[in-house]
Amino acid sequence: MSCPICGESTVAKFRPFCSKRCADIDLAKWLNGSYAVPSQREEDLDADVAEGETKQSRPH
Known part of the structure; x- marks a missing residue:
C-alpha cells in the first residue's frame, strides 16, 4: 500500500x-x-441547482 x-x-x-x-x-x-463529503439532503440539492442557474445566466 502506498x-x-x-x-x-x-x-x-x-x-x-x-x-x-x-x-x-x-x-x-x-x-x-479541500476535501468534502457530498450531501444528499434535499435542501442542499435545491441550493446547488439554484446556484448553477445563477452561474449559467451570467454572460461570459
Whole structure:
C-alpha cells in the first residue's frame, strides 16, 4: 500500500500514511475544506441547482 499524499510505502504506525507529516497534511486538507463529503439532503440539492442557474445566466 502506498501513502495517498506522497506515494511512499506506508508505515504501520501512521497507516495509511508514511509519516506524521503526510497524516498532518491530510488532516489540514479536511480542516480547510479541500476535501468534502457530498450531501444528499434535499435542501442542499435545491441550493446547488439554484446556484448553477445563477452561474449559467451570467454572460461570459
